[in-house]
Amino acid sequence: MQKTQLKNYIEYLKSQPKGFTYESAEEKLLEIKKSCTNCSHCPLANQGRSKVVFGIGNPSAELMFVGEGPGRDEDKQGIPFVGRAGQLLTKMIEAMGLSRDDVYISNVVKCRPPSNRVPLPDEMDACTQHILWKEIALIQPKIICALGSTAAKAMLGQDIKISKIRGIFQKADCIDIMPTYHPAYLLRNPEAKVSVWEDLKKIMSKIQPQG
Ligand code: URA
Numbered sequence: 001m002q003k004t005q006l007k008n009y010i011e012y013l014k015s016q017p018k019g020f021t022y023e024s025a026e027e028k029l030l031e032i033k034k035s036c037t038n039c040s041h042c043p044l045a046n047q048g049r050s051k052v053v054f055g056i057g058n059p060s061a062e063l064m065f066v067g068e069g070p071g072r073d074e075d076k077q078g079i080p081f082v083g084r085a086g087q088l089l090t091k092m093i094e095a096m097g098l099s100r101d102d103v104y105i106s107n108v109v110k111c112r113p114p115s116n117r118v119p120l121p122d123e124m125d126a127c128t129q130h131i132l133w134k135e136i137a138l139i140q141p142k143i144i145c146a147l148g149s150t151a152a153k154a155m156l157g158q159d160i161k162i163s164k165i166r167g168i169f170q171k172a173d174c175i176d177i178m179p180t181y182h183p184a185y186l187l188r189n190p191e192a193k194v195s196v197w198e199d200l201k202k203i204m205s206k207i208q209p210q211g
Pocket of ligand 1: 067068069070071074079080081082083085086107184
């Protein structure tokens with residue numbers, strides 16, 4: 001995580017009572033979700049979004065997936081990763097022996113950028129500070145799988161290159177971040193699925209220790 005972002009995250013953690021229970025993390029996430037239904041913290045609020053797409057899944061998940069931002073289907077339904085790339089992500093999760101309900105799935109930005117363009121740094125900063133860092137602080141996952149360049153940059157710094165760091169765990173405070181290719185990239189480049197499967201296996205070995 002970039003320094004300022006990591007600082008915000010740690011300060012948020014410190015401001016919370018110790019030992020969240022499942023219910024309190026769930027309640028708090030719901031509170032944040034409600035408070036951002038009409039979010040206007042960045043220009044994406046006025047660029048044709050239909051719905052703010054909040055994260056979904058298990059509030060006490062060990063594994064969290066973070067993508068870039070909602071696409072057309074997600075914007076319509078208000079649920080992350082439900083379009084073609086989302087269906088592939090669901091298959092990847094199931095191949096790991098898990099279900100979408102076992103993990104938590106979110107995005108760097110919660111509103112669809114026009115024509116699915118890459119979110120701008122200001123939009124990423126606003127949305128991560130108001131929502132993503134709080135989701136991470138509440139869920140406290142053991143591992144975050146950063147799906148694609150935008151997610152990896154949001155958590156590890158703007159100058160990273162996904163092709164260089166994918167498959168290598170990066171430590172951010174007490175969380176292990178595994179950068180890998182985005183499922184939308186896999187739809188365009190199916191040969192990269194082999195590499196992503198290797199990355200997912202590394203995650204599996206940390207959350208399901210053998211013997
Ligand atoms: N791509 C993303 O990065 N996130 C979604 O929710 C859907 C597609």
